[in-house]
Amino acid sequence: MHRIDYYQSSVAAQFRALHLRENGIMAGVIDGSVSAVTGLYGGLRSQGQYELVISTKREKERSLLLLEEFELNPPHIEEGWEDDVQPDLALLDQRHVPQCPSCKTSLCTSRPFGPCIACSSPYNMAELVFEKFGPDALACCYESAEPLANYTDDEICEIPLDCPSCTYPLDGLSMNGACPECGAVFSRRELFINILG
Numbered sequence: 165m166h167r168i169d170y171y172q173s174s175v176a177a178q179f180r181a182l183h184l185r186e187n188g189i190m191a192g193v194i195d196g197s198v199s200a201v202t203g204l205y206g207g208l209r210s211q212g213q214y215e216l217v218i219s220t221k222r223e224k225e226r227s228l229l230l231l232e233e234f235e236l237n238p239p240h241i242e243e244g245w246e247d248d249v250q251p252d253l254a255l256l257d258q259r260h261v262p263q264c265p266s267c268k269t270s271l272c273t274s275r276p277f278g279p280c281i282a283c284s285s286p287y288n289m290a291e292l293v294f295e296k297f298g299p300d301a302l303a304c305c306y307e308s309a310e311p312l313a314n315y316t317d318d319e320i321c322e323i324p325l326d327c328p329s330c331t332y333p334l335d336g337l338s339m340n341g342a343c344p345e346c347g348a349v350f351s352r353r354e355l356f357i358n359i360l361g
């Protein structure tokens with residue numbers, strides 16, 4: 165896994181990861197503030213805590229070119245783009261689960277739209293979260309809309325990955341094994357899940 169850049173906003177990082185994936189590069193976003201994998205803490209945080217990573221350093225040059233192209237010609241993001249896909253609120257961080265705006269009863273993510281069980285007031289949970297915590301709080305509810313987490317072993321074997329210790333390419337090797345170059349034990353699924361953040 166190779167870090168390409170840092171971003172202040174998880175949405176900004178996700179859009180770039182999506183752009184790379186659309187161009188055939190397996191990319192993902194890691195929240196550096198919670199990542200034990202990359203050990204990014206403190207000082208570097210000012211650059212943005214969201215790390216854009218790719219599966220193999222072999223794609224680094226092409227990724228940088230694609231990102232240059234992305235910055236020059238960013239996709240036009242429609243006002244209200246959030247409405248196109250329904251967020252999966254079950255994935256919402258517990259800290260961001262809102263209360264009923266009328267009676268302050270804690271809402272349940274299995275009921276994204278009102279009426280409130282306690283006071284029958286109408287509500288739209290995604291809107292409440294957006295207003296109170298901003299788009300980043302909802303970002304985690306959209307990522308799952310992509311079937312990345314459901315990749316089969318065969319599909320994961322198709323993704324170019326590097327040895328986590330010495331970055332030797334693991335092409336053609338099985339799902340789990342030891343790096344032929346340095347002997348480090350690897351699990352492709354684990355490496356892949358790390359990329360997804």
Ligand SMILES: [Zn+2]
Nearest residue numbers: 264267280283
């Ligand atoms: Zn209520």
Ligand SMILES: [Zn+2]
Nearest residue numbers: 327330343346
């Ligand atoms: Zn190795």
